[in-house]
Amino acid sequence: MDTGADRRATIHDVARHAGVAVKTVSRVVNGERSVSDAMRARVEASIQSLDYRPNAAARVLRKRVSRSIAYVCEDIAEPVQARLAGAIEAVAVEVDAAMTVSVTHHDAAREQSVIESLLSRQVDGIVLWPTGARSRFLERLGRIVPVVCVDRPIPGVETDSVFCDNQRGAEEGVSALVAAGHRRIAFVGDLPELFTQTERFAGYKQALYAADLALDERLVFRRRQGIPALAKQLAYWQLLPDPPTAIFAASSLSATTLVRTLPADADLQLVGFDDFSLADVVRGGISVISQEVPTMGTAAAQAIFRRLSGDRTGFTHTRVPPTFIPRNLQSRRAPV
Amino acid sequence: MDTGADRRATIHDVARHAGVAVKTVSRVVNGERSVSDAMRARVEASIQSLDYRPNAAARVLRKRVSRSIAYVCEDIAEPVQARLAGAIEAVAVEVDAAMTVSVTHHDAAREQSVIESLLSRQVDGIVLWPTGARSRFLERLGRIVPVVCVDRPIPGVETDSVFCDNQRGAEEGVSALVAAGHRRIAFVGDLPELFTQTERFAGYKQALYAADLALDERLVFRRRQGIPALAKQLAYWQLLPDPPTAIFAASSLSATTLVRTLPADADLQLVGFDDFSLADVVRGGISVISQEVPTMGTAAAQAIFRRLSGDRTGFTHTRVPPTFIPRNLQSRRAPV
DNA sequence: GTGAAAGCGCTAACAT
DNA sequence: ATGTTAGCGCTTTCAC
Numbered sequence: 001m002d003t004g005a006d007r008r009a010t011i012h013d014v015a016r017h018a019g020v021a022v023k024t025v026s027r028v029v030n031g032e033r034s035v036s037d038a039m040r041a042r043v044e045a046s047i048q049s050l051d052y053r054p055n056a057a058a059r060v061l062r063k064r065v066s067r068s069i070a071y072v073c074e075d076i077a078e079p080v081q082a083r084l085a086g087a088i089e090a091v092a093v094e095v096d097a098a099m100t101v102s103v104t105h106h107d108a109a110r111e112q113s114v115i116e117s118l119l120s121r122q123v124d125g126i127v128l129w130p131t132g133a134r135s136r137f138l139e140r141l142g143r144i145v146p147v148v149c150v151d152r153p154i155p156g157v158e159t160d161s162v163f164c165d166n167q168r169g170a171e172e173g174v175s176a177l178v179a180a181g182h183r184r185i186a187f188v189g190d191l192p193e194l195f196t197q198t199e200r201f202a203g204y205k206q207a208l209y210a211a212d213l214a215l216d217e218r219l220v221f222r223r224r225q226g227i228p229a230l231a232k233q234l235a236y237w238q239l240l241p242d243p244p245t246a247i248f249a250a251s252s253l254s255a256t257t258l259v260r261t262l263p264a265d266a267d268l269q270l271v272g273f274d275d276f277s278l279a280d281v282v283r284g285g286i287s288v289i290s291q292e293v294p295t296m297g298t299a300a301a302q303a304i305f306r307r308l309s310g311d312r313t314g315f316t317h318t319r320v321p322p323t324f325i326p327r328n329l330q331s332r333r334a335p336v
Numbered sequence: 337m338d339t340g341a342d343r344r345a346t347i348h349d350v351a352r353h354a355g356v357a358v359k360t361v362s363r364v365v366n367g368e369r370s371v372s373d374a375m376r377a378r379v380e381a382s383i384q385s386l387d388y389r390p391n392a393a394a395r396v397l398r399k400r401v402s403r404s405i406a407y408v409c410e411d412i413a414e415p416v417q418a419r420l421a422g423a424i425e426a427v428a429v430e431v432d433a434a435m436t437v438s439v440t441h442h443d444a445a446r447e448q449s450v451i452e453s454l455l456s457r458q459v460d461g462i463v464l465w466p467t468g469a470r471s472r473f474l475e476r477l478g479r480i481v482p483v484v485c486v487d488r489p490i491p492g493v494e495t496d497s498v499f500c501d502n503q504r505g506a507e508e509g510v511s512a513l514v515a516a517g518h519r520r521i522a523f524v525g526d527l528p529e530l531f532t533q534t535e536r537f538a539g540y541k542q543a544l545y546a547a548d549l550a551l552d553e554r555l556v557f558r559r560r561q562g563i564p565a566l567a568k569q570l571a572y573w574q575l576l577p578d579p580p581t582a583i584f585a586a587s588s589l590s591a592t593t594l595v596r597t598l599p600a601d602a603d604l605q606l607v608g609f610d611d612f613s614l615a616d617v618v619r620g621g622i623s624v625i626s627q628e629v630p631t632m633g634t635a636a637a638q639a640i641f642r643r644l645s646g647d648r649t650g651f652t653h654t655r656v657p658p659t660f661i662p663r664n665l666q667s668r669r670a671p672v
Numbered sequence: 673g674t675g676a677a678a679g680c681g682c683t684a685a686c687a688t
Numbered sequence: 689a690t691g692t693t694a695g696c697g698c699t700t701t702c703a704c
Binding site: 075079121 | 391415616
Binding site: 020021022023024027034035036039058060061062063064 | 676
C-alpha cells in the first residue's frame with residue numbers, strides 16, 4: 001500500500017511491481033496507444049498501489065520542455081496584474097502546465113535577475129509585463145524563449161504582444177463626455193513617459209479634435225499625483241475664466257486620487273481609465289474604460305503555447321479593445 | 337522545443353572551453369569555496385562567453401529539491417489572496433526559489449488535481465488556502481511535502497498554519513462601536529459555515545458580552561448576500577422598535593454590498609472586516625479591521641523554508657492580529 | 673506490442 | 689585544490 005514515504009516510487013519500482021519493462025510503464029503514464037488493455041490495467045494497478053507520481057524533473061531533463069510558463073509582472077497585488085495572472089493560469093492548467101509568478105517591483109535589475117532564474121528553470125515561455133527599461137539582455141531574450149509582452153512593449157524590442165487599445169478606449173471615454181455636453185474637459189494622468197499614458201493622451205487629443213475642441217494645455221495635468229498637488233491643480237482650474245466641467249483620469253490611480261481630493265459637492269464629471277472597486281458607488285458612480293483583462297490574459301497565454309507548438313510565423317500584436325462603462329453620465333448644457 | 341538557439345551550453349561545454357573538469361565548473365557555479373581565484377576567474381570567463389545557465393531540471397533530479405514552492409489559492413484575483421502571493425514571492429525570491437501559483441476556484445476536485453500536479457513537479461512545499469473540503473488525499477498530503485495552511489485549516493487535518501486572528505479582530509471592531517455609544521449593533525456576514533465567519537461571529541458575540549449587551553438574533557444576518565436580500569433585511573430592521581444604529585460587516589463582500597445597498601443618508605455606522613479600496617472614502621469613511629497580509633505571507637513562506645531546512649518539530653499555529661483602522665467613528669449618545 | 677540500453681545535465685562520493 | 693565516475697528518473701532509440 002503506502003511506501004512509507006521514505007522514497008517516492010520511481011518508474012522502476014512500478015515496473016518491478018507489475019513485472020513489466022520500464023518502457024511499458026512509461027507508455028502507460030504517457031497515454032501511448034500501443035499498449036494492450038491487459039498490460040495497461042496491470043500497470044495502472046501498480047501505479048495506484050505504489051502511489052507513483054512521475055518525476056517531472058527527470059522528464060524535463062529528458063524532453064527539454066517543462067510544461068511551465070512564467071508570468072513576470074511588476075506587482076502581483078495590483079488588481080489588473082492579479083487578474084491577468086488568473087487568466088494566464090486558467091489557460092496553463094488547461095494544457096496541464098504550471099505558472100510561476102515573479103515580481104519585478106518596477107526594477108530593471110530585478111527584472112533581469114528573475115528572468116535569468118526562470119531561464120535556468122527551463123520555463124517554456126514568458127508572459128512579461130515589462131518594467132519599460134531597455135537592455136541588451138532583453139533584446140536577446142526572445143531568441144532563447146518565447147516571450148509575450150503585456151500592457152506595454154520592451155523599448156526597442158519586438159516580441160509578440162497583447163496590449164489594451166488605450167488610445168481607442170480613451171477616445172471613447174472622452175467622446176462620451178463630449179456627447180454629454182462637456183466642452184472643457186481636463187486631463188489628469190500619470191507620468192507622460194509611460195507607454196499607456198502616451199496612448200491614452202493621444203486618445204484624449206483625438207476625441208477633442210474629432211469634436212472640434214481646442215486642446216487647452218492648461219487643462220492637462222500629467223504627473224504622479226498626490227492629493228496636495230492635485231488639490232492645488234483643481235484650485236487653479238477653478239480660477240480660470242472657463243474652468244473644466246469634466247475630467248478624464250487616465251489611470252485608476254489618477255481617478256481614485258481625484259475622488260479623494262474633490263470636494264463631495266464639486267460639480268465635475270469624471271471618466272476614468274481602468275475600472276476600480278466601488279467606482280459604481282463613489283460620487284454617484286464614475287464612468288470608466290474597463291480593460292478586458294481575461295481576454296488579454298487568455299490571448300497572452302495562447303500566444304506562448306502557439307509558439308511552443310511550433311509556430312514560427314512573424315510577431316503578432318494583439319490590441320484588445322476596452323469596454324466603456326457609462327455610469328451617472330448626466331447631460332450638461334454647453335456653456336455659451 | 338527548440339526555440340532557435342541551437343543548443344544551450346552545458347556544464348561540459350564550459351569545462352571543455354575552460355580546460356577544466358566539470359566538477360570544477362560545478363564548484364564555481366555553486367559558489368563553493370575550495371576553488372582557486374585563478375581557476376574561478378577562468379571558469380567564469382567561459383561561462384560568460386558561452387552564455388551558460390545551469391539546467392535546473394538536472395540539478396533538481398540530482399539534488400531532489402527544486403527550490404520552488406507552490407501557492408495554491410482559491411482566486412488569485414481576490415485582493416487578499418493576491419497580496420499574499422506577493423508576500424510569499426518576496427520570501428521565495430530572497431532564497432532564490434520560485435513560486436508557482438495554482439487556483440482552485442473553490443473546487444475540491446481541482447484542489448486535489450492541481451496539488452497532484454505540483455507534487456509531480458517536486459515542489460518543496462505548499463502554501464495552501466484550502467477550499468475547506470475534507471479528503472483522504474489532503475490528510476496524507478502533509479506526509480509527502482511540507483504544507484502551511486493560510487486563512488483557514490483543512491477540516492480534520494493538522495498542518496502548520498498562519499491565520500488571521502479573526503475573533504480578536506472582530507471583537508475589537510465591535511468594541512469600538514460600543515465605545516462610540518452604540519447599543520444596537522447588527523451583524524452582517526457571509527455563510528456561517530465558513531471558518532473565518534465562525535470566528536468573526538464569535539468575536540462579535542464576545543464584544544457584546546463584554547459590554548453587557550444581549551445578543552439579539554434578529555440583528556444577525558448570515559448568508560451570501562445580494563443587494564435585494566440585504567435591502568429587505570435593512571427594511572425589516574427599520575421596522576423594529578429599536579433598530580440597529582450600527583452594523584458590523586464580517587467580510588469585505590458584506591461591507592461593499594452594504595455600501596451599495598444603504599441609502600446615502602442612512603444613519604448607520606459601519607465597521608467592516610478586511611480593508612477594501614476606497615473604504616476611506618465611501619460614506620465618509622468606513623472603519624475596518626485590516627488583515628496584516630504581508631506579515632501573514634512572510635510567516636507562511638518562512639514556515640515552509642523552516643521545514644525545508646530540516647525542522648521536524650511540532651506544528652506551529654501562527655495567529656496574526658489584524659489592525660483596527662478607525663475612520664469617521666462618531667460618538668453617539670446611547671438611547672434611553 | 674514489448675523490452676534493453678543509452679543518455680539528458682547535473683552533483684555526490686570518492687579519488688588524487 | 690582539482691578530477692573521475694556513477695547515477696538521479698525519465699524518454700529516446702532501436703531491437704525483438
